Amino acid sequence: MSGPNTNYDPVEVSALAPENVEAAVEDALSAIAAAATLDDLKATRIAHQGEKSALALANREIGALPPSAKAEAGQRVGQARGRVSAALTARQAELEAERDARILVEERVDVTLPVVRRPFGARHPIELVSQRLVDAFVGMGWEVAEGPELEAEWLNFDALNLGPDHPARQMQDTFFLDPVDSGLVLRTHTSPVQVRTMLRQEPPIYIVAPGKVYRTDDLDATHTPVFHQIECLAVDKGLTMAHLRGAIDAFVKIMFGEGTQTRVRASYFPFTEPSMETDFVCFACHGSPGPEGCRTCGGSGWIELGGSGMVNRKVLRACGIDPDVYSGFAFGLGIERALMLRHGVQGMHEMVEGDVRFSRQFGMEV
The missing domain is CATH 3.30.930.10 (Bira Bifunctional Protein; Domain 2)
Known part of the structure:
Protein backbone atom coordinates (compact mmCIF):
# COMPACT_ATOMS: atom_id res chain seq x y z
CA MET A 1 0.00 0.00 0.00
CA SER A 2 1.25 3.46 -0.81
CA GLY A 3 2.16 5.86 1.95
CA PRO A 4 0.06 8.92 2.90
CA ASN A 5 -0.42 11.35 0.05
CA THR A 6 -0.39 14.73 1.75
CA ASN A 7 -0.39 16.59 -1.54
CA TYR A 8 -3.32 14.81 -3.15
CA ASP A 9 -3.36 14.77 -6.89
CA PRO A 10 -5.86 12.34 -8.50
CA VAL A 11 -3.64 12.07 -11.54
CA GLU A 12 -0.90 10.51 -9.47
CA VAL A 13 -3.20 7.56 -8.45
CA SER A 14 -4.06 6.16 -11.87
CA ALA A 15 -5.83 3.07 -10.47
CA LEU A 16 -8.45 5.36 -8.97
CA ALA A 17 -9.01 7.42 -12.09
CA PRO A 18 -12.71 7.23 -13.02
CA GLU A 19 -11.95 6.12 -16.58
CA ASN A 20 -9.68 3.31 -15.32
CA VAL A 21 -12.23 2.11 -12.79
CA GLU A 22 -14.95 2.15 -15.46
CA ALA A 23 -12.65 0.27 -17.88
CA ALA A 24 -12.02 -2.40 -15.25
CA VAL A 25 -15.76 -2.76 -14.74
CA GLU A 26 -16.40 -3.05 -18.47
CA ASP A 27 -13.67 -5.69 -18.83
CA ALA A 28 -15.16 -7.66 -15.96
CA LEU A 29 -18.70 -7.44 -17.31
CA SER A 30 -17.53 -8.56 -20.77
CA ALA A 31 -15.64 -11.52 -19.31
CA ILE A 32 -18.64 -12.47 -17.17
CA ALA A 33 -20.99 -12.39 -20.12
CA ALA A 34 -18.57 -14.51 -22.16
CA ALA A 35 -18.25 -17.23 -19.48
CA ALA A 36 -19.94 -20.31 -20.99
CA THR A 37 -19.55 -22.67 -18.05
CA LEU A 38 -19.37 -22.51 -14.30
CA ASP A 39 -15.64 -23.27 -14.51
CA ASP A 40 -15.17 -20.34 -16.87
CA LEU A 41 -17.11 -18.14 -14.48
CA LYS A 42 -14.92 -19.27 -11.59
CA ALA A 43 -11.80 -18.24 -13.49
CA THR A 44 -13.43 -14.89 -14.35
CA ARG A 45 -14.30 -14.30 -10.70
CA ILE A 46 -10.67 -14.84 -9.69
CA ALA A 47 -9.41 -12.55 -12.47
CA HIS A 48 -11.80 -9.63 -11.73
CA GLN A 49 -12.54 -10.01 -8.03
CA GLY A 50 -9.34 -11.60 -6.78
CA GLU A 51 -6.59 -9.88 -4.83
CA LYS A 52 -4.67 -9.03 -8.01
CA SER A 53 -7.65 -7.70 -9.96
CA ALA A 54 -7.74 -4.05 -11.11
CA LEU A 55 -10.63 -3.17 -8.78
CA ALA A 56 -8.91 -4.78 -5.81
CA LEU A 57 -5.76 -2.77 -6.50
CA ALA A 58 -7.86 0.40 -6.78
CA ASN A 59 -9.54 -0.37 -3.49
CA ARG A 60 -6.18 -0.69 -1.77
CA GLU A 61 -5.09 2.72 -3.11
CA ILE A 62 -7.95 4.44 -1.29
CA GLY A 63 -6.00 4.20 1.95
CA ALA A 64 -3.29 6.42 0.51
CA LEU A 65 -5.71 9.27 -0.14
CA PRO A 66 -6.20 12.23 2.18
CA PRO A 67 -9.41 12.12 4.22
CA SER A 68 -11.14 14.65 2.00
CA ALA A 69 -10.81 12.39 -1.04
CA LYS A 70 -11.43 9.01 0.50
CA ALA A 71 -15.21 9.23 0.61
CA GLU A 72 -15.68 10.00 -3.06
CA ALA A 73 -13.11 7.43 -4.24
CA GLY A 74 -14.46 4.76 -1.89
CA GLN A 75 -18.02 5.31 -3.12
CA ARG A 76 -16.94 5.10 -6.77
CA VAL A 77 -14.84 1.92 -6.33
CA GLY A 78 -17.48 0.32 -4.11
CA GLN A 79 -20.19 0.88 -6.70
CA ALA A 80 -17.93 -0.54 -9.39
CA ARG A 81 -17.18 -3.67 -7.37
CA GLY A 82 -20.87 -4.00 -6.57
CA ARG A 83 -21.77 -3.97 -10.27
CA VAL A 84 -19.21 -6.72 -10.93
CA SER A 85 -20.42 -8.77 -7.99
CA ALA A 86 -24.05 -8.45 -9.09
CA ALA A 87 -23.13 -9.48 -12.63
CA LEU A 88 -21.26 -12.53 -11.32
CA THR A 89 -24.21 -13.58 -9.18
CA ALA A 90 -26.66 -13.20 -12.04
CA ARG A 91 -24.45 -15.07 -14.49
CA GLN A 92 -23.88 -17.90 -12.01
CA ALA A 93 -27.64 -18.30 -11.58
CA GLU A 94 -28.04 -18.46 -15.37
CA LEU A 95 -25.29 -21.06 -15.79
CA GLU A 96 -26.60 -23.19 -12.92
CA ALA A 97 -30.06 -23.12 -14.47
CA GLU A 98 -28.61 -24.16 -17.84
CA ARG A 99 -26.63 -26.95 -16.16
CA ASP A 100 -29.68 -28.25 -14.32
CA ALA A 101 -31.77 -28.18 -17.50
CA ARG A 102 -29.04 -30.01 -19.41
CA ILE A 103 -28.76 -32.67 -16.71
CA LEU A 104 -32.50 -33.22 -16.82
CA VAL A 105 -32.19 -33.95 -20.55
CA GLU A 106 -28.90 -35.87 -20.61
CA GLU A 107 -29.52 -37.91 -17.47
CA ARG A 108 -33.22 -38.41 -17.93
CA VAL A 109 -34.45 -41.76 -16.65
CA ASP A 110 -37.49 -43.46 -18.07
CA VAL A 111 -39.14 -44.67 -14.88
CA THR A 112 -41.54 -46.82 -16.89
CA LEU A 113 -38.73 -49.14 -18.06
CA PRO A 114 -38.00 -52.32 -16.07
CA VAL A 115 -35.14 -51.76 -13.66
CA VAL A 116 -32.20 -54.18 -13.58
CA ARG A 117 -29.92 -53.13 -10.75
CA ARG A 118 -27.42 -55.94 -11.25
CA PRO A 119 -26.70 -58.33 -14.12
CA PHE A 120 -28.45 -61.66 -14.05
CA GLY A 121 -26.37 -64.73 -13.30
CA ALA A 122 -27.23 -68.25 -14.35
CA ARG A 123 -27.06 -71.72 -12.91
CA HIS A 124 -24.27 -73.69 -14.51
Whole structure:
Protein backbone atom coordinates (compact mmCIF):
# COMPACT_ATOMS: atom_id res chain seq x y z
CA MET A 1 0.00 0.00 0.00
CA SER A 2 1.25 3.46 -0.81
CA GLY A 3 2.16 5.86 1.95
CA PRO A 4 0.06 8.92 2.90
CA ASN A 5 -0.42 11.35 0.05
CA THR A 6 -0.39 14.73 1.75
CA ASN A 7 -0.39 16.59 -1.54
CA TYR A 8 -3.32 14.81 -3.15
CA ASP A 9 -3.36 14.77 -6.89
CA PRO A 10 -5.86 12.34 -8.50
CA VAL A 11 -3.64 12.07 -11.54
CA GLU A 12 -0.90 10.51 -9.47
CA VAL A 13 -3.20 7.56 -8.45
CA SER A 14 -4.06 6.16 -11.87
CA ALA A 15 -5.83 3.07 -10.47
CA LEU A 16 -8.45 5.36 -8.97
CA ALA A 17 -9.01 7.42 -12.09
CA PRO A 18 -12.71 7.23 -13.02
CA GLU A 19 -11.95 6.12 -16.58
CA ASN A 20 -9.68 3.31 -15.32
CA VAL A 21 -12.23 2.11 -12.79
CA GLU A 22 -14.95 2.15 -15.46
CA ALA A 23 -12.65 0.27 -17.88
CA ALA A 24 -12.02 -2.40 -15.25
CA VAL A 25 -15.76 -2.76 -14.74
CA GLU A 26 -16.40 -3.05 -18.47
CA ASP A 27 -13.67 -5.69 -18.83
CA ALA A 28 -15.16 -7.66 -15.96
CA LEU A 29 -18.70 -7.44 -17.31
CA SER A 30 -17.53 -8.56 -20.77
CA ALA A 31 -15.64 -11.52 -19.31
CA ILE A 32 -18.64 -12.47 -17.17
CA ALA A 33 -20.99 -12.39 -20.12
CA ALA A 34 -18.57 -14.51 -22.16
CA ALA A 35 -18.25 -17.23 -19.48
CA ALA A 36 -19.94 -20.31 -20.99
CA THR A 37 -19.55 -22.67 -18.05
CA LEU A 38 -19.37 -22.51 -14.30
CA ASP A 39 -15.64 -23.27 -14.51
CA ASP A 40 -15.17 -20.34 -16.87
CA LEU A 41 -17.11 -18.14 -14.48
CA LYS A 42 -14.92 -19.27 -11.59
CA ALA A 43 -11.80 -18.24 -13.49
CA THR A 44 -13.43 -14.89 -14.35
CA ARG A 45 -14.30 -14.30 -10.70
CA ILE A 46 -10.67 -14.84 -9.69
CA ALA A 47 -9.41 -12.55 -12.47
CA HIS A 48 -11.80 -9.63 -11.73
CA GLN A 49 -12.54 -10.01 -8.03
CA GLY A 50 -9.34 -11.60 -6.78
CA GLU A 51 -6.59 -9.88 -4.83
CA LYS A 52 -4.67 -9.03 -8.01
CA SER A 53 -7.65 -7.70 -9.96
CA ALA A 54 -7.74 -4.05 -11.11
CA LEU A 55 -10.63 -3.17 -8.78
CA ALA A 56 -8.91 -4.78 -5.81
CA LEU A 57 -5.76 -2.77 -6.50
CA ALA A 58 -7.86 0.40 -6.78
CA ASN A 59 -9.54 -0.37 -3.49
CA ARG A 60 -6.18 -0.69 -1.77
CA GLU A 61 -5.09 2.72 -3.11
CA ILE A 62 -7.95 4.44 -1.29
CA GLY A 63 -6.00 4.20 1.95
CA ALA A 64 -3.29 6.42 0.51
CA LEU A 65 -5.71 9.27 -0.14
CA PRO A 66 -6.20 12.23 2.18
CA PRO A 67 -9.41 12.12 4.22
CA SER A 68 -11.14 14.65 2.00
CA ALA A 69 -10.81 12.39 -1.04
CA LYS A 70 -11.43 9.01 0.50
CA ALA A 71 -15.21 9.23 0.61
CA GLU A 72 -15.68 10.00 -3.06
CA ALA A 73 -13.11 7.43 -4.24
CA GLY A 74 -14.46 4.76 -1.89
CA GLN A 75 -18.02 5.31 -3.12
CA ARG A 76 -16.94 5.10 -6.77
CA VAL A 77 -14.84 1.92 -6.33
CA GLY A 78 -17.48 0.32 -4.11
CA GLN A 79 -20.19 0.88 -6.70
CA ALA A 80 -17.93 -0.54 -9.39
CA ARG A 81 -17.18 -3.67 -7.37
CA GLY A 82 -20.87 -4.00 -6.57
CA ARG A 83 -21.77 -3.97 -10.27
CA VAL A 84 -19.21 -6.72 -10.93
CA SER A 85 -20.42 -8.77 -7.99
CA ALA A 86 -24.05 -8.45 -9.09
CA ALA A 87 -23.13 -9.48 -12.63
CA LEU A 88 -21.26 -12.53 -11.32
CA THR A 89 -24.21 -13.58 -9.18
CA ALA A 90 -26.66 -13.20 -12.04
CA ARG A 91 -24.45 -15.07 -14.49
CA GLN A 92 -23.88 -17.90 -12.01
CA ALA A 93 -27.64 -18.30 -11.58
CA GLU A 94 -28.04 -18.46 -15.37
CA LEU A 95 -25.29 -21.06 -15.79
CA GLU A 96 -26.60 -23.19 -12.92
CA ALA A 97 -30.06 -23.12 -14.47
CA GLU A 98 -28.61 -24.16 -17.84
CA ARG A 99 -26.63 -26.95 -16.16
CA ASP A 100 -29.68 -28.25 -14.32
CA ALA A 101 -31.77 -28.18 -17.50
CA ARG A 102 -29.04 -30.01 -19.41
CA ILE A 103 -28.76 -32.67 -16.71
CA LEU A 104 -32.50 -33.22 -16.82
CA VAL A 105 -32.19 -33.95 -20.55
CA GLU A 106 -28.90 -35.87 -20.61
CA GLU A 107 -29.52 -37.91 -17.47
CA ARG A 108 -33.22 -38.41 -17.93
CA VAL A 109 -34.45 -41.76 -16.65
CA ASP A 110 -37.49 -43.46 -18.07
CA VAL A 111 -39.14 -44.67 -14.88
CA THR A 112 -41.54 -46.82 -16.89
CA LEU A 113 -38.73 -49.14 -18.06
CA PRO A 114 -38.00 -52.32 -16.07
CA VAL A 115 -35.14 -51.76 -13.66
CA VAL A 116 -32.20 -54.18 -13.58
CA ARG A 117 -29.92 -53.13 -10.75
CA ARG A 118 -27.42 -55.94 -11.25
CA PRO A 119 -26.70 -58.33 -14.12
CA PHE A 120 -28.45 -61.66 -14.05
CA GLY A 121 -26.37 -64.73 -13.30
CA ALA A 122 -27.23 -68.25 -14.35
CA ARG A 123 -27.06 -71.72 -12.91
CA HIS A 124 -24.27 -73.69 -14.51
CA PRO A 125 -25.54 -76.35 -16.96
CA ILE A 126 -23.48 -79.02 -15.17
CA GLU A 127 -25.52 -78.35 -12.06
CA LEU A 128 -28.73 -78.42 -14.06
CA VAL A 129 -27.87 -81.71 -15.76
CA SER A 130 -26.83 -83.19 -12.43
CA GLN A 131 -30.13 -82.15 -10.89
CA ARG A 132 -32.06 -83.64 -13.80
CA LEU A 133 -30.19 -86.94 -13.44
CA VAL A 134 -30.83 -87.01 -9.71
CA ASP A 135 -34.51 -86.21 -10.21
CA ALA A 136 -34.81 -89.17 -12.57
CA PHE A 137 -33.85 -91.58 -9.79
CA VAL A 138 -35.53 -89.73 -6.95
CA GLY A 139 -38.71 -90.10 -8.98
CA MET A 140 -38.16 -93.86 -8.88
CA GLY A 141 -37.82 -93.81 -5.09
CA TRP A 142 -34.04 -93.69 -4.79
CA GLU A 143 -32.19 -91.54 -2.24
CA VAL A 144 -29.38 -89.02 -2.78
CA ALA A 145 -26.09 -89.79 -0.99
CA GLU A 146 -23.06 -87.53 -0.59
CA GLY A 147 -19.53 -87.92 0.67
CA PRO A 148 -16.26 -85.97 1.15
CA GLU A 149 -14.06 -85.06 -1.80
CA LEU A 150 -10.95 -85.74 0.31
CA GLU A 151 -11.16 -89.48 0.75
CA ALA A 152 -9.36 -92.31 2.49
CA GLU A 153 -7.32 -94.43 0.09
CA TRP A 154 -8.94 -97.59 1.43
CA LEU A 155 -12.43 -96.33 0.62
CA ASN A 156 -11.37 -95.02 -2.80
CA PHE A 157 -9.51 -98.17 -3.88
CA ASP A 158 -9.16 -101.17 -1.55
CA ALA A 159 -12.82 -101.52 -0.63
CA LEU A 160 -13.65 -101.44 -4.35
CA ASN A 161 -11.36 -104.37 -5.19
CA LEU A 162 -8.67 -102.07 -6.60
CA GLY A 163 -5.56 -103.78 -5.23
CA PRO A 164 -2.25 -102.08 -4.45
CA ASP A 165 -0.85 -103.03 -7.87
CA HIS A 166 -3.81 -101.75 -9.88
CA PRO A 167 -2.77 -99.11 -12.47
CA ALA A 168 -5.34 -96.63 -11.13
CA ARG A 169 -3.38 -96.52 -7.87
CA GLN A 170 -0.40 -94.95 -9.61
CA MET A 171 0.29 -91.24 -9.15
CA GLN A 172 -0.25 -90.37 -12.82
CA ASP A 173 -4.01 -90.97 -12.31
CA THR A 174 -4.59 -89.90 -8.73
CA PHE A 175 -3.96 -86.78 -6.67
CA PHE A 176 -2.30 -88.01 -3.46
CA LEU A 177 -1.93 -85.71 -0.48
CA ASP A 178 1.53 -85.10 0.94
CA PRO A 179 3.07 -87.17 2.27
CA VAL A 180 2.24 -89.77 -0.38
CA ASP A 181 1.89 -92.48 2.27
CA SER A 182 -0.69 -90.44 4.23
CA GLY A 183 -3.47 -92.67 2.91
CA LEU A 184 -5.49 -89.66 1.70
CA VAL A 185 -6.43 -88.87 -1.91
CA LEU A 186 -8.75 -86.59 -3.81
CA ARG A 187 -11.43 -89.07 -4.80
CA THR A 188 -11.11 -90.34 -8.36
CA HIS A 189 -14.78 -91.37 -8.58
CA THR A 190 -17.92 -91.14 -6.48
CA SER A 191 -17.84 -94.88 -5.70
CA PRO A 192 -16.50 -94.23 -2.15
CA VAL A 193 -19.91 -92.73 -1.40
CA GLN A 194 -21.42 -96.11 -2.21
CA VAL A 195 -18.92 -97.83 0.11
CA ARG A 196 -19.68 -95.41 2.95
CA THR A 197 -23.41 -96.02 2.47
CA MET A 198 -23.03 -99.81 2.56
CA LEU A 199 -20.85 -99.58 5.67
CA ARG A 200 -23.39 -97.61 7.68
CA GLN A 201 -26.72 -98.74 6.24
CA GLU A 202 -28.38 -102.12 6.15
CA PRO A 203 -29.89 -103.24 2.81
CA PRO A 204 -32.10 -102.58 0.98
CA ILE A 205 -30.07 -99.69 -0.45
CA TYR A 206 -31.06 -97.57 -3.45
CA ILE A 207 -28.91 -94.46 -3.78
CA VAL A 208 -27.71 -92.02 -6.41
CA ALA A 209 -24.41 -90.24 -5.69
CA PRO A 210 -23.54 -87.13 -7.75
CA GLY A 211 -20.34 -85.26 -7.06
CA LYS A 212 -17.04 -83.73 -8.06
CA VAL A 213 -14.05 -86.01 -8.73
CA TYR A 214 -10.35 -85.47 -9.52
CA ARG A 215 -7.83 -87.11 -11.83
CA THR A 216 -4.46 -85.99 -13.11
CA ASP A 217 -5.64 -85.28 -16.65
CA ASP A 218 -4.66 -82.25 -18.70
CA LEU A 219 -7.40 -79.87 -19.75
CA ASP A 220 -8.36 -80.42 -23.37
CA ALA A 221 -11.51 -80.77 -25.44
CA THR A 222 -12.58 -84.02 -23.73
CA HIS A 223 -10.66 -84.10 -20.43
CA THR A 224 -10.33 -81.98 -17.32
CA PRO A 225 -8.61 -82.66 -13.99
CA VAL A 226 -11.80 -81.78 -12.11
CA PHE A 227 -15.07 -83.16 -13.38
CA HIS A 228 -18.40 -84.54 -12.17
CA GLN A 229 -19.83 -88.01 -11.98
CA ILE A 230 -23.07 -89.57 -10.96
CA GLU A 231 -23.20 -93.18 -9.80
CA CYS A 232 -26.12 -95.32 -8.78
CA LEU A 233 -26.14 -98.28 -6.41
CA ALA A 234 -28.84 -100.78 -5.55
CA VAL A 235 -28.35 -103.56 -2.99
CA ASP A 236 -31.24 -105.84 -2.15
CA LYS A 237 -32.27 -109.46 -2.14
CA GLY A 238 -32.69 -111.05 -5.56
CA LEU A 239 -31.34 -108.26 -7.77
CA THR A 240 -30.13 -109.42 -11.18
CA MET A 241 -28.79 -108.05 -14.45
CA ALA A 242 -32.40 -107.74 -15.61
CA HIS A 243 -33.05 -105.16 -12.87
CA LEU A 244 -29.91 -103.32 -13.94
CA ARG A 245 -31.04 -103.23 -17.57
CA GLY A 246 -34.46 -101.99 -16.52
CA ALA A 247 -33.02 -99.17 -14.40
CA ILE A 248 -30.70 -98.06 -17.21
CA ASP A 249 -33.48 -98.14 -19.80
CA ALA A 250 -35.73 -96.05 -17.55
CA PHE A 251 -32.91 -93.56 -17.02
CA VAL A 252 -32.13 -93.29 -20.75
CA LYS A 253 -35.77 -92.65 -21.62
CA ILE A 254 -35.97 -89.85 -19.07
CA MET A 255 -32.77 -88.23 -20.36
CA PHE A 256 -33.07 -88.77 -24.10
CA GLY A 257 -36.74 -89.43 -24.75
CA GLU A 258 -39.18 -92.30 -25.00
CA GLY A 259 -38.30 -95.04 -27.44
CA THR A 260 -34.53 -94.59 -27.09
CA GLN A 261 -32.98 -98.02 -27.59
CA THR A 262 -30.03 -99.36 -25.61
CA ARG A 263 -27.58 -102.19 -26.00
CA VAL A 264 -24.91 -103.68 -23.73
CA ARG A 265 -21.38 -104.91 -24.33
CA ALA A 266 -19.29 -107.10 -22.06
CA SER A 267 -16.59 -105.19 -20.19
CA TYR A 268 -14.44 -105.34 -17.06
CA PHE A 269 -14.38 -103.28 -13.87
CA PRO A 270 -12.74 -104.46 -10.63
CA PHE A 271 -15.76 -103.50 -8.52
CA THR A 272 -18.43 -105.24 -10.64
CA GLU A 273 -18.74 -108.81 -11.88
CA PRO A 274 -20.12 -109.33 -14.45
CA SER A 275 -19.53 -105.89 -15.99
CA MET A 276 -20.87 -104.23 -19.09
CA GLU A 277 -20.82 -101.04 -21.13
CA THR A 278 -24.15 -99.54 -22.16
CA ASP A 279 -24.75 -97.75 -25.46
CA PHE A 280 -27.87 -95.97 -26.65
CA VAL A 281 -28.95 -95.30 -30.19
CA CYS A 282 -27.67 -92.00 -31.56
CA PHE A 283 -30.25 -89.25 -31.15
CA ALA A 284 -28.83 -87.36 -34.13
CA CYS A 285 -28.95 -90.01 -36.84
CA HIS A 286 -31.28 -92.42 -34.99
CA GLY A 287 -28.97 -95.34 -35.71
CA SER A 288 -28.75 -94.68 -39.46
CA PRO A 289 -25.68 -92.50 -40.08
CA GLY A 290 -25.99 -92.72 -43.86
CA PRO A 291 -23.15 -92.57 -46.39
CA GLU A 292 -21.84 -89.24 -45.09
CA GLY A 293 -21.60 -90.57 -41.54
CA CYS A 294 -22.63 -88.83 -38.32
CA ARG A 295 -20.43 -86.51 -36.28
CA THR A 296 -22.29 -87.26 -33.06
CA CYS A 297 -21.80 -91.02 -33.02
CA GLY A 298 -18.85 -91.25 -35.40
CA GLY A 299 -20.86 -93.24 -37.91
CA SER A 300 -21.54 -96.20 -35.60
CA GLY A 301 -25.16 -95.31 -34.90
CA TRP A 302 -24.57 -95.78 -31.14
CA ILE A 303 -23.29 -93.56 -28.32
CA GLU A 304 -21.49 -94.92 -25.28
CA LEU A 305 -23.30 -94.08 -22.04
CA GLY A 306 -21.19 -95.55 -19.23
CA GLY A 307 -20.06 -98.60 -17.32
CA SER A 308 -22.18 -100.80 -15.09
CA GLY A 309 -22.48 -104.26 -13.65
CA MET A 310 -23.35 -106.40 -10.65
CA VAL A 311 -21.51 -105.39 -7.49
CA ASN A 312 -18.51 -107.66 -6.97
CA ARG A 313 -18.92 -110.10 -4.11
CA LYS A 314 -15.57 -108.91 -2.70
CA VAL A 315 -16.91 -105.36 -2.49
CA LEU A 316 -20.05 -106.49 -0.67
CA ARG A 317 -17.97 -108.54 1.74
CA ALA A 318 -15.56 -105.61 2.39
CA CYS A 319 -18.57 -103.47 3.32
CA GLY A 320 -19.97 -106.04 5.74
CA ILE A 321 -22.78 -107.29 3.48
CA ASP A 322 -23.28 -111.02 3.02
CA PRO A 323 -23.06 -111.68 -0.77
CA ASP A 324 -24.92 -114.97 -0.31
CA VAL A 325 -27.98 -113.07 0.94
CA TYR A 326 -27.81 -109.79 -0.98
CA SER A 327 -26.81 -108.79 -4.48
CA GLY A 328 -26.48 -105.40 -6.05
CA PHE A 329 -25.85 -103.46 -9.21
CA ALA A 330 -24.15 -100.17 -9.94
CA PHE A 331 -23.69 -97.90 -12.91
CA GLY A 332 -22.45 -94.40 -13.54
CA LEU A 333 -21.52 -91.78 -16.10
CA GLY A 334 -19.77 -88.43 -16.38
CA ILE A 335 -22.06 -85.43 -16.11
CA GLU A 336 -19.92 -83.37 -18.49
CA ARG A 337 -20.29 -86.16 -21.04
CA ALA A 338 -24.05 -86.16 -20.57
CA LEU A 339 -24.09 -82.40 -21.16
CA MET A 340 -21.99 -82.76 -24.31
CA LEU A 341 -24.21 -85.52 -25.64
CA ARG A 342 -27.51 -83.86 -24.80
CA HIS A 343 -26.70 -80.36 -26.03
CA GLY A 344 -23.79 -80.72 -28.44
CA VAL A 345 -21.27 -78.82 -26.32
CA GLN A 346 -18.03 -78.94 -28.28
CA GLY A 347 -15.41 -79.05 -25.52
CA MET A 348 -14.57 -78.91 -21.85
CA HIS A 349 -13.15 -75.40 -22.11
CA GLU A 350 -16.63 -73.92 -22.47
CA MET A 351 -17.71 -75.62 -19.25
CA VAL A 352 -14.79 -74.52 -17.07
CA GLU A 353 -14.06 -70.97 -18.26
CA GLY A 354 -16.89 -69.48 -16.19
CA ASP A 355 -18.38 -67.29 -18.92
CA VAL A 356 -21.93 -66.57 -17.77
CA ARG A 357 -23.02 -66.24 -21.42
CA PHE A 358 -22.40 -69.96 -21.84
CA SER A 359 -24.64 -70.77 -18.87
CA ARG A 360 -27.43 -68.35 -19.81
CA GLN A 361 -28.20 -70.14 -23.06
CA PHE A 362 -29.45 -73.15 -21.09
CA GLY A 363 -31.99 -71.19 -19.05
CA MET A 364 -33.17 -72.76 -15.82
CA GLU A 365 -33.62 -76.33 -17.05
CA VAL A 366 -31.71 -78.57 -19.46
